[in-house]
Amino acid sequence: xxxxxxxxxxxxxxxxxxxxxxxxxxxxxxxxxxxxxxxxxxxxxxxxxxxxxxxxxxxxxxxxxxxxxxxxxxxxxxxxxxxxxxxxxxxxxxxxxxxxxxxxxxxxxxxxxxxxxxxxxxxxxxxxxxxxxxxxxxxxxxxxxxxxxxxxxxxxxxxxxxxxxxxxxxxxxxxxxxxxxxxxxxxxxxxxxxxxxxxxxxxxxxxxxxxxxxxxxxxxxxxxxxxxxxxxxxxxxxxxxxxxxxxxxxxxxxxxxxxxxxxxxxxxxxxxxxxxxxxxxxxxxxxxxxxxxxxxxxxxxxxxxxxxxxxxxxxxxxxxxxxxxxxxxxxxxxxxxxxxxxxxxxxxxxxxxxxxxxxxx
Numbered sequence: 102x103x104x105x106x107x108x109x110x111x112x113x114x115x116x117x118x119x120x121x122x123x124x125x126x127x128x129x130x131x132x133x134x135x136x137x138x139x140x141x142x143x144x145x146x147x148x149x150x151x152x153x154x155x156x157x158x159x160x161x162x163x164x165x166x167x168x169x170x171x172x173x174x175x176x177x178x179x180x181x182x183x184x185x186x187x188x189x190x191x192x193x194x195x196x197x198x199x200x201x202x203x204x205x206x207x208x209x210x211x212x213x214x215x216x217x218x219x220x221x222x223x224x225x226x227x228x229x230x231x232x233x234x235x236x237x238x239x240x241x242x243x244x245x246x247x248x249x250x251x252x253x254x255x256x257x258x259x260x261x262x263x264x265x266x267x268x269x270x271x272x273x274x275x276x277x278x279x280x281x282x283x284x285x286x287x288x289x290x291x292x293x294x295x296x297x298x299x300x301x302x303x304x305x306x307x308x309x310x311x312x313x314x315x316x317x318x319x320x321x322x323x324x325x326x327x328x329x330x331x332x333x334x335x336x337x338x339x340x341x342x343x344x345x346x347x348x349x350x351x352x353x354x355x356x357x358x359x360x361x362x363x364x365x366x367x368x369x370x371x372x373x374x375x376x377x378x379x380x381x382x383x384x385x386x387x388x389x390x391x392x393x394x395x396x397x398x399x400x401x402x403x404x405x406x407x408x409x410x411x412x413x414x415x416x417x418x419x420x421x422x423x424x425x426x427x428x429x430x431x432x433x434x435x436x437x438x439x440x441x442x443x444x445x446x447x448x449x450x451x452x453x454x455x456x457x458x459x460x461x462x
Contacts, residue, residue, distance in 0.1 A: 277301035
């Protein structure tokens with residue numbers, strides 16, 4: 102009949118539909134599995150940053166990438182601190198191992214004792230090498246920093262390097278504070294086993310010293326100044342100090358944070374450099390014209406044309422400035438001046454009287 106073929110075909114049709122459905126589900130599962138695998142494979146791999154070698158850090162210093170160089174030097178310094186935390190016996194001992202089969206005169210040492218001794222010595226040597234590398238790198242870093250401080254007075258603008266110097270000083274000051282806090286909270290038991298490192302670095306104090314050295318380097322020295330020509334040298338001294346401090350005010354001071362009190366540091370540094378030169382001048386004999394010039398410069402020109410001119414644009418803490426000449430030196434110069442004038446007047450009067458006597462004789 103016609104119904105039988107139709108009934109016999111229906112199961113095959115259902116099987117086809119179910120097989121197609123299973124195939125689609127299998128393909129869907131496979132696609133989702135591949136997507137999951139791809140998502141797992143696409144996860145980024147985080148790589149740990151390898152520390153720079155000493156040579157690479159030194160290259161950063163030479164290229165004046167000062168802040169990055171200081172960061173890596175501090176990392177190397179922390180490695181030294183971690184190595185110092187490891188117990189290192191002062192004199193490692195090696196215990197001999199004796200056995201019945203040991204020949205006469207022969208002593209066997211255990212391999213574990215040898216390994217421990219060699220490991221301890223290697224750790225100690227590594228710590229010493231790293232500590233020496235840290236000190237050499239800090240010396241190189243500071244040389245570049247203070248060169249930047251000195252060069253900033255001779256450039257039309259401070260440039261980016263001086264800003265890096267400031268950031269390094271701030272970073273080192275923070276490291277010093279952290280070190281001081283750690284030393285304060287460290288127990289006596291731990292401190293007896295830990296060798297102190299070179300902290301604190303005190304780079305802000307050394308920066309002030311560097312500014313002082315820059316001022317002393319910049320101001321002219323009294324070289325080949327003939328007797329009676331001191332006034333010309335003092336004028337060159339005045340001109341250079343005013344020009345340098347004006348350049349510092351325009352180009353340099355704005356780079357420093359307020360807590361540095363940069364302009365006052367520059368003022369005091371140049372003031373000390375001037376005082377140093379005047380002490381050298383007054384240590385030897387002076388002609389009367391040079392004494393006049395020096396006293397006039399001390400009483401009038403320096404206070405009016407140097408500090409006075411600079412103080413009109415930027416406030417100065419005059420109380421922090423010591424006299425450029427000791428009072429006893431000033432008193433001696435005044436006495437010498439009076440004595441020389443008296444002697445000169447007396448000599449001239451005697452000459453006039455002698456001439457008058459000869460004329461009326």
